[in-house]
Amino acid sequence: MVITLHRGWVALGGLAAGIAFAALVFWASAPLDIAAKVHSTAAPTNAPVLSSIQTGAREVALTFDDGPDPQNTPAILRLLREHHAKATFFVLGSQAEKFPGLVEAIARDGEEVESHSMSHRNLAGLRPSRVSYELTSTAGLIHELTGADPHFFRPPYGSLSPTVLRAAARLHETVTLWTIDTRDWTGRSAAAITSTVLAQLRPGAIILMHDGGGPRGRTIKALQSILVALSQRGYRAVTLQTLVRDAVGQTAAAPSSP
């Protein structure tokens, strides 16, 4: 299985599409025990950053950041249930502390809970001890509320530094960005959010949306259309863990794959 990754720390101060990519060969010895072989040089750290997964399966990962939120998250969970879809929620520790029942509800629905830091500060400029606190405290909360440790970490603003990559690696969290940025936080219309997703749709895409940080009525309206369109096009919305597992399984079944 080949997973396409950003060479993470190149994206200092805010990530944009088109920064250096490297194709990394992944293998898994345990379900999500991912190790990477980097075919790239001149990087200060070997920690990989996940931005999409190359797979033949018509599967994508819908991801929601900045929650949980008492208005938006339950509405999104309801839609996911109605459409038999799964998603990944990159929760903030600060929101999880305020709304622990929502984190439990996400997990109870079989959705995935992952880490988006404690405070949503830009971690790239912070001291290592503060960065470590942001990740460790959020991981602890997630473990307490769901019984599972997070496998993935999405840095606020996609902002990376060697310190951030090291902190995530210490917790065995894979730093995860996105393939498709819906830019739903800008207040654009549901139609614009939907068309952004459908125009860039491809197997293994990781789709960035938000269930927190403000009113998300347009995101929720778009989600409904996106879920219908995914199903019409033969796609399944799955959790990030499932996306990775299925891609690993494909490689195992296809000995000629790299």
Ligand SMILES: [Zn+2]
């Ligand atoms: Zn965020």
